[in-house]
Amino acid sequence: MKIGELANATGTKVETVRYYEKIGLLTPPARTLANYRDYGSEHLARLSFIRRARDLGFTLEAVRELLTLSDNKAQSCEAVDGIARVHLTDIDRKVRDLKSLGLELSRVLGSCSNGTVAECKIIETLAPRGKAFV
Amino acid sequence: MKIGELANATGTKVETVRYYEKIGLLTPPARTLANYRDYGSEHLARLSFIRRARDLGFTLEAVRELLTLSDNKAQSCEAVDGIARVHLTDIDRKVRDLKSLGLELSRVLGSCSNGTVAECKIIETLAPRGKAFV
DNA sequence: ATGCACCCTGTAGCAACTATAGGGTCAAGT
DNA sequence: ACTTGACCCTATAGTTGCTACAGGGTGCAT
Secondary structure: OOHHHHHHHHOOOHHHHHHHHHOOOOOOOEEOOOOOEEOOHHHHHHHHHHHHHHHOOOOHHHHHHHHHHHHOOOOOHHHHHHHHHHHHHHHHHHHHHHHHHHHHHHHHHHHHHOOOOOOOOHHHHOOOOOOOOO | OOHHHHHHHHOOOHHHHHHHHHOOOOOOOEEOOOOOEEOOHHHHHHHHHHHHHHHOOOOHHHHHHHHHHHHOOOOOHHHHHHHHHHHHHHHHHHHHHHHHHHHHHHHHHHHHHOOOOOOOOHHHHOOOOOOOOO
């Protein structure tokens, strides 16, 4: 498929696709006679992963790391373990944060629909954690 | 508290705190005689919210919007409703994505701990959605 | 054969930080 | 009293991750 089709299917800008190729996140695809990029379904899956991981707040470096889990079939268990473990704790935290944020938004929305404007405690849902200052 | 303490308590760089003030996300705090910024606990809560929302992949503009839910006590139900509703669907999707990503990482980790290096299907967990190209 | 929508490379601009330069403040130690 | 080190100030330049031109080629339909 052509770059515009790939971009469209993944909700990406064409320029961004070329950018990912430039920084080595996407392998350069085959070219047509007219020098157009010609992508296959593996590019589609990979780009989709990159975009959604970015949307979840992972940096490109983190994405690159996650992708090596998939790329490098014959790597040591320790490497895989290390990468996966770090990102797992990260993911757990994000799920918790998103859920409490979602709950508070639902609460505000609910009170709104029954006529009153509830006081929004949205900030408190993501209160300081860990080394809080006393 | 001083800017360094606030930054430290929220896992932020001092420069970033000043940047947020410059773009109007944080209200300018009181100053000491020596012209040092002097923050209170409301700044701590607000900055913590901003940082964690950013970490969840919300843009600064989205964060600004979420914060208005909290700031502007006397706003119309429709405005509140609109903002909350948009971000709620966003949050639901993110939770789903994070969970399947987390599951795949757990699977890889599990197979690793029992000696084998499983083939990593991490890319497939965030497969193209919606307008997939056939 | 001529639009029009798409593709190419290259470069410049924007968002959200991050680092550096050049200088002031303050508590601790000597 | 003074200096040293960790902190603060403003202002500005650099980095990351895109995004938007500029200037030109391709390809299909009218």
